[in-house]
Amino acid sequence: MKKLIKVNAARHSIRILCALGIALPLTYYVSATKQGWLPFATIIVMFTATGSALYQGLLRFFLITVIVVIGSLIFSPTYLLYMRMYDVVLGALVGILANIVILPDRVDFECRTAFIPILQSYVSYFSALVALLLQRDLLGAEREKINVEKKLQQLPEWVYEVGFDVTLQKGYRYFFMKVGQIGEVLFAMHHLARYPFSDELLNTIREPLLQCVIRVEQFIVALIRVLELKKLTEGIVDFGAELMEIEEKFKVIVPPALEVAEVAKDYVYLTEFIYDLRDLRSSLLRLTEALR
């Protein structure tokens, strides 16, 4: 039961049931029309996205009001309008209050649990991409890509909903955007890693790149620990030093003035791969800053 209460959908269902539990007796004892407008309004104002209970509840209330007013003015006597409006207002009040007070949305918990699986899949995808680059392991990268694709579709899109908690929206949307950006960086790296680079070229960056895989894993594991609200045993280890080593080793072999010379595709693609690595690092650092 305790686990069930943690699930947002279950909490929402319980909220709706409780609100109905209040609305139905009210219909019997207090309702003016006894036509079911009260529980109808209660339910409609409760179908809101996570974190937007008040704003979207009010929006739905205004929508029902407009429909009731227009419908009543056209099809029935005016005194019925007042009675229906009395029921709608009461129903909406019950619905909105229940949505806010009874087992409210745990936005932070939902977000944290939604971001952890995608971050975990990024770790394996990144190491699979390095394996693709260095050992031509196509299947491993494909397998991990499928996993990331699946997880990317399960991100908490409701942070973009209109009326999402104003105090949280900026930070959560930023975090969401950065998590998505990392996915795109990894897809971009997949395209570059498919290119058949010469072993000679790859050997120059092999060692620091493998070190990078370990560092990225440590970095993301640390991020996940923070998201799980666990204490970090050590600080977050950045992979800036490894990246610098890759860049320095690569600079020795790359022709000067890459941007103007008609250089081989190998060099441009590998430079872009390293640049993507830099983008990955910067996005991870931004995620860390956002969590502070």
Place this chain on the structure above:
Amino acid sequence: MRALAQLQHAYFACYLKRDYLSKQPGYEKILYQKRSLLLGKVAHARSLLKKNKKGTTKWAIVFFKIEHLSEIIFSLNQLRFRVSGYAIFEICIAEMQALEKTSMAALKNVAQFILWNKRAASPVELLDKIHAFEAISHRTLQIASPEPIIFLFFIQDLYALYDEINELLP
């Protein structure tokens, strides 16, 4: 392919509309939706390929190429994170618009070819527009941009896009 074309259109809106930086969350929401749509279609196509194992070699190759095409589009559009000001896009707005138009047309051509096996025109126009962008990049962007190398990456990815589209067409 249509989902891919929609995603490409959404990406180019970030370069062509001046309010991208001030209204970034709105644009990113649309991008997320388009990306999810594409990923959903890819997953569906993959499951269809798995189900019908007979005679799917041709489709498996097409699917592999489309997957690669989507990766190229993701790589191409890393540009929006790398350019911090809109001013740089104002220099090449006409070339960007032309690139969007021709790349969308080329992607739609591929979709039509896959769907109806209809003979499609070769994406020469796209190649012309890439050359035009490359020319303005050498003339102006390499000088005006604080990091000229990002446009070199963009051009390389455009050529990769052209090659992949060309391979998909007869």
